[in-house]
Amino acid sequence: NAGVMQNPRHLVRRRGQEARLRCSPMKGHSHVYWYRQLPEEGLKFMVYLQKENIIDESGMPKERFSAEFPKEGPSILRIQQVVRGDSAAYFCASSLLDSYTEAFFGQGTRLTVV
Amino acid sequence: EDKVVQSPLSLVVHEGDTVTLNCSYEVTNFRSLLWYKQEKKAPTFLFMLTSSGIEKKSGRLSSILDKKELFSILNITATQTGDSAVYLCAVEETSGSRLTFGEGTQLTVNP
Numbered sequence: 001n002a003g004v005m006q007n008p009r010h011l012v013r014r015r016g017q018e019a020r021l022r023c024s025p026m027k028g029h030s031h032v033y034w035y036r037q038l039p040e041e042g043l044k045f046m047v048y049l050q051k052e053n054i055i056d057e058s059g060m061p062k063e064r065f066s067a068e069f070p071k072e073g074p075s076i077l078r079i080q081q082v083v084r085g086d087s088a089a090y091f092c093a094s095s096l097l098d099s100y101t102e103a104f105f106g107q108g109t110r111l112t113v114v
Numbered sequence: 115e116d117k118v119v120q121s122p123l124s125l126v127v128h129e130g131d132t133v134t135l136n137c138s139y140e141v142t143n144f145r146s147l148l149w150y151k152q153e154k155k156a157p158t159f160l161f162m163l164t165s166s167g168i169e170k171k172s173g174r175l176s177s178i179l180d181k182k183e184l185f186s187i188l189n190i191t192a193t194q195t196g197d198s199a200v201y202l203c204a205v206e207e208t209s210g211s212r213l214t215f216g217e218g219t220q221l222t223v224n225p
Contacts, residue, residue, distance in 0.1 A: 003156075004156075033211075033212070033213075035213075035215075041217065042118075042202065042215040042216055042217040042218055043157070043202070043204075043213075043215040044215070045211075045212035045213060045214070048211045048212065055211060056209070056211035056212065058211075058212075059212065091156065091157070097210075098210045099145070099146075099206065099210040100146070100148060100162070100204075100206050100210070100213060101146075101162060103159075104156075104159070105150075105156040105157045105158070106156055107155050107156045108155065108156060
């Protein structure tokens with residue numbers, strides 16, 4: 001059973017481009033959480049999704065950011081018109097239940113905006 | 115707003131030393147407190163604590179929670195260079211939606 005898979009591991013985008021970050025949860029996990037880690041800061045919650053539903057997006061910036069977790073396929077975090085301040089490590093975690101008991105984090109995607 | 119504060123932010127020790135990492139929190143609807151180890155990649159789970167006074171132990175690592183005073187400690191005995199990492203403390207709310215993380219303690223163990 002592979003762990004939580006995130007790709008790409010590293011992503012470089014120019015200002016104004018779109019970034020798409022993918023997260024494949026562990027097999028059987030239907031709960032996905034996205035976090036952002038800015039340089040020299042702790043992880044900050046962004047969004048919590050279950051299959052086809054956004055449960056809590058209170059940590060998502062109001063503009064340019066969106067997330068989805070379709071019935072089939074990975075969860076996607078999409079950032080439109082990226083700016084330098086979006087440069088960060090983006091981690092996702094997945095769990096079997098609606099709690100962090102037995103939740104596992106992926107290796108993260110490091111986004112650099114140039 | 116929920117808040118988690120870790121101390122110290124940075125710690126340098128020699129192999130064999132014992133370290134204590136601190137985590138205090140203010141959370142409206144507490145469900146659990148979790149400790150993670152992060153070595154420049156995925157945070158890896160160490161402990162989940164839900165009840166006061168019950169020590170969780172795994173090898174040289176142990177942790178305990180005090181829900182009255184709202185803090186937890188993580189102890190590492192006989193430290194090794196492989197323990198060098200950032201140790202993250204996080205608190206889970208009853209909704210199960212989010213973890214609120216502290217800034218982490220950067221531990222460096224020198225040979």
